[in-house]
Amino acid sequence: MKRFVGFVRKEFYHIFRDKRSLFILFGMPIAQILLFGFAITNEINNVNIAILDQANDVTSKEIINKIAASKHFSIVDIIQKESSIESIFKKGKVKAVLQFENNFGNNLIKEKQANVQVLTDATDPNMANTISNYISAILKKYQQELNKNTTIDYQIVPQSRMVYNAELKSVYMFVPGVMTVILMLVSAMMTSISITREKEQGTMEILLVSPLKPFQVIIGKVFPYIFLSVINAIVIVLLSIFVFNVPVNGSLFLLGIESVLFIITSLALGILISTISATQQTAMMISLMGLMLPTILLSGFIFPISSMPLPLQVISNIIPAKWFIIIVKGIMLKGIGIGFIFKETAILVLMTLLFIGISVKKYKIRLE
Amino acid sequence: MGISVSNITKSYGKVTALSDISFDVKPGELFGLIGPDGAGKTTLFRILTTLLIADKGQATVAGYDVLKEYKSIRNSVGYMPGRFSLYQDLTVEENLNFFATIFGTTIEENYDLVKDIYVQIEPFKTRRAGKLSGGMKQKLALSCALIHKPKVLFLDEPTTGVDPVSRKEFWEMLKRLQKKDITILVSTPYMDEAALCDRIALIQDGKILQIDTPNAIVSHFPKPLYNISANDMYGLIESLTNYKHTYSIFPFGEFVHYTDKRDTMDIERLKTYLESQNLTDIHIEKTQPTIEDTFMELAK
Structure with a gap:
């Protein structure tokens, strides 16, 4: 346990000393939610x-x-x-x-x-x-x-x-979307980068030749980001409530639990990415192209899934963000309880277990 | 309880990094792996530190098998990779503290072990590791590799890129560590450092050329060796290359190390030959071979 605490302390040092990343980490959610909020406002005048x-x-x-x-x-x-x-x-x-x-x-x-x-x-x-x-x-x-x-x-x-756009079917619901994108980005990209950085700097070599167990390294890596992502989620919800008067009709507690679940899903994805990429750059590219784009485009955040061609609709099912957006919309806007989003929650749990399973299996206890 | 390596072979695709390597390091020994870049030293280190799996052969470190008992090895060895591999954004003290913690110990507990080294960098303990000079980085890395009192210490080219003064200090430290019953396997491309080891293995292209004490290796040099100098180094090398009795020539600082094909050679006749090649200030004298000479001879 002491080893684990020592490891987590080290991770926090990394995070808090990298001022630029820290700024992006906390500045981005605020900037995005404000931008989306004001640009996609439902008020019209003159x-x-x-x-x-x-x-x-x-x-x-x-x-x-x-x-x-x-x-x-x-x-x-x-x-x-x-x-x-x-x-x-x-x-x-x-x-x-x-x-x-x-x-x-x-x-x-x-x-x-x-x-x-x-x-x-x-x-x-x-x-x-x-x-x-x-x-x-x-x-x-x-x-x-x-x-x-x-x-x-x-x-x-x-x-x-x-x-000019006759088949328009749904309205933007930017808060769930932005929240999903931010959590995905912070959790998945930051973890994958932080693990690959150890590989790139050669410190992974020393960590491997130490009594630290693989799961200690992985949990130690993701732990700080759970913490940071939860803060981000809170900031986003507060901003949307107080700046944009988005209602939270359902239970805040349930919203919190579901958010933590999604954060863990994203972290698991981040770990998975780090096991297949050798450099920080690869990890970043995979996170951006492989996660961000589908999250934005295929999750129903911007484009309604029902108006997508069938193959894309099928693909959208494997995007974790899709399910989380349904959950968040349900809780915040419709005020529904766990009974109505049980299926979506179960899907996220299964995905998380799958990602973690693959990561543990693919985690290299040696260099090659 | 030291290190035992038998018939280790490792290749990356078509490139053979190590072929059929065998040697033993006795407990408490300071053993040097001497060879140029690309000889396979780092691969061997990674196999012994359980980071890579050999294609063939067995090895034990501190009595543990590198394959089956890799966890025990990871608990009981210190490893300093060739590349500086500490956290650059952590301070000197935080780095040391971190490595102490993950090995389940504290700086205080093993302070006497790292004291000699750490006192030299302690004045900079609040400085980020990335901002240290090359020599100080190596001292910190050594401290971090030592803080858990390892039984075996692996140092992969610890002095590469370090200034001569720091290099000397570094080797003095290794000598002191050896007295504390730590087995040390160190690799270096610098032949002058080889003389400081108890025993050395000369390694090239994944093969071990010779294993012995530095003195014995030198004494095995097969031929009398001569130091030759002249006013024009380039002309001297060229003239000797064209000399029909030349067995080997090897530039060595301001001299050329020369061996002759014949069993006995006449210094005066060689001098006459060189003078006929328009060289002046010619000095020829017999000299003691170094490890470098032996290496060049074996690597031929």
């Missing part, structure tokens, strides 16, 4: 839109006034014919076009139903989605006001259409 009012009656005018009055939109153009829609989008002047059908007001009164088309520029999918939701909300509110004084159920039906 978005330029255009109106194509084919009805040109009292009702449509009223709705247009309501929209113009909201702080979210500013109407910059009134267009006359449908064919101008495309060109106005292409110019990039507006993010959305609101199109009222012919006889909008009449339809609403006679047929009790009228249609509005909301066309959004989905080159920025997140924005498009938000705009569409905001406009629907305004229409709904107007509809409620209409229906308040009468027994007749008038309905305004907004028909949202995304242009």
